[in-house]
């Protein structure tokens with residue numbers, strides 16, 4: 001496994017992925033490359049992970065076997081125009097941008113190109129990422145295994161039909177943000193009742209982590225787990241009733257719909 005992995009665009013998501021790949025020892029840091037349009041983040045990532053950095057996107061295109069396009073979605077056209085004639089014949093291009101469809105980007109490359117569309121999330125930084133992956137017809141089973149292993153360096157993966165990618169963005173790509181809002185609000189409630197803020201974040205975050213683990217590890221329906229916490233005439237059902245009154249579930253569903261719609265209409 002002597003593949004070189006390159007990142008074009010070295011912001012929050014690329015950093016989370018690079019951190020996971022380096023810490024898992026999947027490949028040598030010296031075979032990971034990153035380019036960015038400004039130097040500050042590049043110098044930081046080179047110092048933190050001992051990877052190779054450059055301000056030249058073409059160097060990544062010419063040298064790497066896997067090229068991750070980790071710039072913002074609106075820059076895909078510009079960056080693909082710049083690199084399309086320099087990507088190696090057998091290289092795999094991985095698109096992680098919200099809303100970027102395989103077919104549209106095949107057209108941008110205007111040549112035979114192995115394209116992977118993936119939607120990771122930033123908990124990759126602590127090895128708890130969730131990534132969905134779709135591929136085009138040129139991606140081989142061996143390529144898929146490599147891409148799977150790369151994303152598994154920092155969490156779970158599932159191959160999905162591309163039509164589900166917008167839903168994935170709503171449920172896992174973007175959802176860490178809304179989960180942080182929930183944790184922040186939980187902590188605010190505890191602070192309101194006298195708990196020091198730092199302690200409140202620990203209690204709130206650990207409760208959310210534990211609840212998530214219960215679903216993943218027991219396979220029990222979330223409703224049944226909720227019922228097991230809600231003693232008849234007890235404290236929890238008061239909170240549950242209050243949340244229902246405020247439209248909590250509906251607010252979350254509406255948030256996911258807004259996210260998915262944005263993803264569908266991005267270009």
Ligand SMILES: NC(=O)C1=CN([C@@H]2O[C@H](COP(=O)(O)OP(=O)(O)OC[C@H]3O[C@@H](n4cnc5c(N)ncnc54)[C@H](O)[C@@H]3O)[C@@H](O)[C@H]2O)C=CC1
Pocket residue numbers: 008009010011012013014035036037038041057069070071072073075079096097098119120121122173174
């Ligand atoms: N942040 C997140 O939680 C997630 C982000 N994504 C996707 O990852 C991509 C990157 O997102 P973030 O890392 O959050 O953005 P970011 O803004 O933190 O990073 C993008 C980087 O690209 C650099 N850049 C801009 N133009 C460039 C160019 N022409 N050549 C090279 N580098 C250039 C910027 O300087 C910046 O450092 C987006 O397409 C986003 O949809 C996907 C899943 C989760």
Ligand SMILES: O=C(O)[C@@H]1CCC=N1
Pocket residue numbers: 097098169173174
């Ligand atoms: O907010 C965004 O557009 C990106 C995609 C998923 C998470 N962050």
